[in-house]
Amino acid sequence: MTRPIRSRSLRRTLLSGGTVLGLAGLLAACTPASGDDAAEGEGGDGLTGSITVYTSEPQEKLDELIADFNEVEPDIEVNAFRAGTGDLTARLESEQTSGGIQADVLLAADAPTFEGYKADGLLAQYEPAGSDAIGEHLRDPEGYYTGTRIIPTVIAYNTGEIDTPPASWQDLTDPALQGQITLPNPAVSGAAAFNAAVWYLDDRLGEEWFEALGANEPVIAESNGPVSQAVASGQQPIGIVVDYLVRDLRDAGSPIEVSYPSEGVPYVYQPVGIFESSENQEAAQAFVDYLVGERGQALAAEQNYLPVREDAPTPEGAPALSELSLLSPDLDEVTAVREDALDVFTNTIG
Structure with a gap:
């Protein structure tokens, strides 16, 4: 089994080899320190393009989420289609038979839905930055999807x-x-x-x-x-x-x-996954990194969700998961x- 692709920053280092090493000193000289932002998928890497997200997220919360993501990645345009999970499934089935899936990312309610797409070979493997802060029971062990709240x-x-x-x-x-x-x-x-x-x-x-x-x-x-x-x-x-x-x-x-x-x-833990057919994998990965990163999880708590990260806050008035x-x-x-x-x-x- 192929191991999941890890975070974008690590993958780029492995692929670029000596080129990255050669540029490291120059970048360090002209780039301010950013703490652990890169490791936590907090953006700022100059990605561009657009992605389409199919989701069951309520519209108001979805609008807030996209706006906050664009504070991190201002040059990635996020187009969204929202519906109940059953309607999303029907739409994706229709697209499969009429030219191919149009979505880059699926953010929906339940893991069994994602298990079906995983079994059909429709999802890309990706292990988002900071996923070690998420309980193993809240993410696919093979890296095809991960919980978000x-x-x-x-x-x-x-x-x-x-x-x-x-x-x-x-x-x-x-x-x-x-x-x-x-x-x-x-x-x-x-x-x-x-x-x-x-x-x-x-x-x-x-x-x-x-x-x-x-x-x-x-x-x-x-x-x-x-x-x-x-x-x-x-x-x-x-x-x-x-x-x-x-x-x-x-x-x-x-x-x-x-x-x-x-x-x-x-x-449910509202998984997120990236379709293998996505033509903008890196932008899709940035969106996933944001959702499970510290900033995205803080927004989830502000929106009254229980976060999946063990180090994230709990919504006011909500019981602790324990x-x-x-x-x-x-x-x-x-x-x-x-x-x-x-x-x-x-x-x-x-």
């Missing part, structure tokens, strides 16, 4: 409508909650599809839990955004949703709070049962 799915509730919030996933099957629950559609949301597989595999939940939840006639929304809005407005006072959206709305003054279920929470009970089944098992879990969800809930 940890996104747990929780129970959200409207504090003006709910006096005693559900404390577990099993609590959502209480008949007293009939018609009061909303959750995202796993056929559209990659995170929701991943969660369905995790719940399906859990001995405390499984198919019986899906059936009991379905008996409460929950409302199925297209994605996590409408779920959080429905809970915040009180239209559906309880929702199954990613936690950062709850913090966003709470910070904006909405009567919404988080309950972390006692059985544990499923989570305080959460995470549901972490084997990725191969999740991938193997994903279609079965979606079938069960469709037959029992929606």
Whole structure:
């Protein structure tokens, strides 16, 4: 197996050999010291061109991310197409059959999606700068993709409508909650599809839990955004949703709070990967370096995400990762049962 390409600064040194050594003294004489910026992928290397990013990132956060990246790499134009993971997958399948993938970078919700593209030989190997600060369970060991932020799915509730919030996933099957629950559609949301597989595999939940939840006639929304809005407005006072959206709305003054279920929470880590067909690999690598570097991770925390780097800050009002009970089944098992879990969800809930 070919080893992953490492950070752009190291790769250039290996490729350029004596030329780099010959220029080192001259560059040192005219370049100010920059600490560890190069090692952490903090840019400033004069890259140019454009890249296209396919992503499920919310538009406002995406705009902030691109603007901050361009503070680091002002000469790289980032074009983005955003949609739910299911729609992104459909678009990429269509492009594969009609001339080739148009994206350089994929930034989306769940690792099984990336495992499929990896198996098909569509992703390039790249080990971003600073990846040693990311837990091994949050990145592909062969270097085809890496996590960018940890996104747990929780129970959200409207504090003006709910006096005693559900404390577990099993609590959502209480008949007293009939018609009061909303959750995202796993056929559209990659995170929701991943969660369905995790719940399906859990001995405390499984198919019986899906059936009991379905008996409460929950409302199925297209994605996590409408779920959080429905809970915040009180239209559906309880929702199954990613936690950062709850913090966003709470910070904006909405009567919404988080309950972390006692059985544990499923989570995705929004991987990023570079397509092998990208014609601007170095610019794409710079974007990946930024996402997992100190600056990109600091922005992730500002945007209410839990960072993947162990040395990054935690969002205000969020629990530390060590305080959460995470549901972490084997990725191969999740991938193997994903279609079965979606079938069960469709037959029992929606």
